[in-house]
Amino acid sequence: MEAAKRFADGRLDSVALHEVFRLSPVFCEAPSAPGFFAREVTGRSIIPIFSSLAALAGFTEHRAWFRTKGDDLLTQLPGRCHLLLDPGTDHALHLRADAIQRVAIQTQRP
Known part of the structure; x- marks a missing residue:
């Protein structure tokens, strides 16, 4: 995802990243029950998400x-879960739960 690289380089702010993310398709591992496939890492629930099927296939054999769209993912995101976009790539991006919520509040539409 080009936006993740631009954000990591400081060329895109968090509000702009949020807007791009909302409209972008994301790919997720599907658990056996409805919801998200989260991993526990150092006491945090992290949901790996991917900008492409190639990135997903390169990360897991699942x-x-x-x-889904980023906006749909954000509305269904379990509380206090972090997102990890494209883990294992040079543009992997950790999106903290508190930052996701803060930016979502800033960008809410009336």
């Missing part, structure tokens, strides 16, 4: 997956 075969079940689903596609």
Whole structure:
């Protein structure tokens, strides 16, 4: 995701990243029950998400997956879960739960 690289380089602010993310498709590992496939890492629930099927396939051999828009993911995100966009890539981006919520509040539409 080009926006993740621009954000990491300081060429894109968090509000602009949020807007790009909301409209972008994301790919997720599908658990056996409805919801998200989260991993526990150092006491945090982290949901790996991917900007492409290629990025997903390069990270896991898990075969079940689903596609959604970033906006849909954000509205269904379990509380206090962090997101990790494209883990294992040179543009991997950790999105903290508190930062996601703060930016979402800043960008709410009336």
